[in-house]
Amino acid sequence: MSAAGMLAQARKTLGMSGRPNKITREYAKRHGDEFLKASWCDMAVTYWARHSDNADAVLPGGDRAYTVWHAQDFQKAGRWHSGTTANVNKAKPGDIVFFDWGATNSVGAIDHVGIVEKALGNGRVQTIEGNTSDACKRRVRASNVIAGYGRPAYGGNDWMEAMVKKLPQLAKGDHGEHVESVQGLLLARSHPEVSVTGRFDDTTEKAVRAVQKWGGIDADGVVGPKTWPVLLRVH
Structure with missing residues (x-):
């Protein structure tokens, strides 16, 4: 398990557009045809996690297509960071970032999700997101629309963090x-x-x-x- 593997899978889907697509088709095979043409931002995160052997870290509550439940999974696991500017400045590549277009920072109001590719400073991150204008694209997002992010328990990162502490x-x-x-x-x-x-x-x-x-x-x-x-x- 690693953030690098998760990001590699996300990059492979850049440019994908429309629905149904291979992400929604794969999710629908497991959960029903109603997902073939549903909003697929969190299905994309599920796809990247499963195809990079990161499901346990990224999907602590199992497959997700509904962003609110996914954010709540990270809360229950104690791996949630609210979307303040200070917290966004501490985001790391591989973090799963959740957005609230209403800028309330309320988990219940989350509208969208992606993965952090790079922290840019000044409360901004570069992301990869599925279902953004019905495509998978890179975006730059600011803390005002970031409700928060979940930090997956990537095995490699946890080991390295433990080593650095010593x-x-x-x-x-x-x-x-x-x-x-x-x-x-x-x-x-x-x-x-x-x-x-x-x-x-x-x-x-x-x-x-x-x-x-x-x-x-x-x-x-x-x-x-x-x-x-x-x-x-x-x-």
Whole structure:
């Protein structure tokens, strides 16, 4: 299970339009012909999850075509984040994002759903959505119409998050094996000026700030829980 696999499946359906289509046909085979021409945004999420081996993570309540129930599934699982600007800025690729065109942020008023492809900052995300103008397209959405998002328990992400939590916070003046790891990762991020000395020096700090800026996080020069994932390219 992984967010990357989920997104790969979503990208494969970009450009699909009209109904019935292969997404609604597959859903209808399991749940009845009434779904052949129904709104298919959440059927698309179900399709992507099933075809990427992510059903357990993305569909905690089983197949969904009704967005409100799907959002409630994430609430019951304790994996729901309301659509405030601050929360939207913390969205990650693979999060399942729910929209309320009435801008009430009420789960009961949810109208539409998609998957986060990229967080853009300033309360915006780039998404892939089924049944947007009756097609599968990329969109850019802002927090004012985002009711919230569910964070699936992708196995790979949970493992990586647990690993990152065990890594130390490092700053200029520190030394040792973990500093060597940082320096090696900086070299892999195209910073040849860094040497693997095990000493967190001025050159290392400058390179860390550059990577932080590239990753869209505070460029404070300190390697902590927000910087390790950027260095490891898991966000």
